[in-house]
Amino acid sequence: MSRVMIHPASYENCREAVDRTFQLFPLEIAGKKVLVKPNVLRSSEPQEGITTHPAVLRAVVEKVEALKPASLIVGDNPGMFSYGQNELCFQKSGLMEAAKGYYRNIGNDSLPKDFNPDFMAKVSLSRAVVEADIVISLPKFKTHGLTVITGAIKNSYGFLPGAQKAKLHKAAGGPERFHEMLVEVFRLRVPDLVLVDAVIGMEGNGPASPDLRNIGLILASDNAVALDAVIAAMMGCDPGRLRFLQKAKEMGLGDYELKSIEISGKLIPIPGFKIPPLGGQANVSNPAVQAFIDSRTKLKPQVDPELCTACGTCIDQCAVSALFMDDGRIPVVDADTCITCFCCQEMCPEKAISLR
Numbered sequence: 001m002s003r004v005m006i007h008p009a010s011y012e013n014c015r016e017a018v019d020r021t022f023q024l025f026p027l028e029i030a031g032k033k034v035l036v037k038p039n040v041l042r043s044s045e046p047q048e049g050i051t052t053h054p055a056v057l058r059a060v061v062e063k064v065e066a067l068k069p070a071s072l073i074v075g076d077n078p079g080m081f082s083y084g085q086n087e088l089c090f091q092k093s094g095l096m097e098a099a100k101g102y103y104r105n106i107g108n109d110s111l112p113k114d115f116n117p118d119f120m121a122k123v124s125l126s127r128a129v130v131e132a133d134i135v136i137s138l139p140k141f142k143t144h145g146l147t148v149i150t151g152a153i154k155n156s157y158g159f160l161p162g163a164q165k166a167k168l169h170k171a172a173g174g175p176e177r178f179h180e181m182l183v184e185v186f187r188l189r190v191p192d193l194v195l196v197d198a199v200i201g202m203e204g205n206g207p208a209s210p211d212l213r214n215i216g217l218i219l220a221s222d223n224a225v226a227l228d229a230v231i232a233a234m235m236g237c238d239p240g241r242l243r244f245l246q247k248a249k250e251m252g253l254g255d256y257e258l259k260s261i262e263i264s265g266k267l268i269p270i271p272g273f274k275i276p277p278l279g280g281q282a283n284v285s286n287p288a289v290q291a292f293i294d295s296r297t298k299l300k301p302q303v304d305p306e307l308c309t310a311c312g313t314c315i316d317q318c319a320v321s322a323l324f325m326d327d328g329r330i331p332v333v334d335a336d337t338c339i340t341c342f343c344c345q346e347m348c349p350e351k352a353i354s355l356r
């Protein structure tokens with residue numbers, strides 16, 4: 001039986017909830033490589049409630065630090081709005097300071113991974129994710145137009161650098177397949193612990209809605225499926241109606257049935273919580289949303305010959321060998337092979353690569 005913790009917390013005092021999390025879900029951190037991954041959707045201020053709050057990150061970092069890991073990395077790959085702006089996103093959201101010097105740009109080094117060819121034959125996963133012994137995921141308690149909730153499973157989408165996210169969006173097509181694709185990404189590296197910032201949550205048309213809700217909780221579990229089921233129930237949504245939870249259960253990743261989950265704390269649905277329509281049809285069929293996704297998938301890296309020194313870093317870095325040096329000693333991209341991870345852009349020491 002999976003267990004989910006629901007614990008009162010504020011941003012002034014979230015250490016107690018973090019301590020309780022590590023009591024209920026102990027991890028052998030000493031001597032291990034640890035990655036802590038907040039939700040950094042895009043460049044935004046902490047009070048906008050779009051990203052994990054820095055107070056929660058700081059409390060987790062200090063807890064992990066005290067347990068003497070061999071190494072600690074704090075990182076994320078921002079979503080479709082902020083490619084190549086990793087540092088800016090962390091700075092504006094207050095997460096850079098909260099990371100206490102452990103921040104790394106995990107978007108600039110990645111490894112290829114076989115994926116479900118129904119969507120894409122290969123994806124590129126941040127090396128920090130692949131090489132971590134322990135992954136701690138810190139999602140935000142929010143709604144999402146396509147998936148209704150964005151919690152534990154959806155936070156793993158940020159393991160993919162760059163525009164692969166937009167490309168997968170497009171490859172998925174409709175909402176049902178998008179839910180299924182999310183689970184395929186999640187299972188590439190299932191996090192060892194998930195701790196949700198539900199101190200201030202988001203309702204309405206998330207994941208970047210202005211409708212914030214004071215909830216005053218931190219949720220945690222070592223099973224993301226159970227945790228997302230609890231988030232859904234708190235939002236007043238039947239977890240069994242969410243395709244990504246059905247799919248995760250079919251794949252043996254956990255159970256969304258509330259009767260199979262032990263709750264440490266009190267599960268109380270939030271009165272009148274506003275959620276997007278199930279299935280996300282309204283959002284997907286919105287021509288502006290579709291045009292935005294299309295525009296992101298058409299982006300390709302392009303090298304400025306004035307700035308490029310032909311150092312070859314981008315070619316070495318490309319996980320799928322989509323870059324090669326042409327006769328003019330300038331890297332060019334094979335558009336058919338490129339999976340638009342944009343790691344090359346993040347890596348270029350001369351800032352010679354832009355997105356066109």
Ligand code: SF4
Nearest residue numbers: 308309311312314348
């Ligand atoms: S990393 Fe930058 S400078 Fe080096 S070859 Fe690639 S584009 Fe040119």
Ligand code: SF4
Nearest residue numbers: 318338339341342344
């Ligand atoms: S060319 Fe650049 S964006 Fe395309 S796959 Fe290679 S590293 Fe990623």
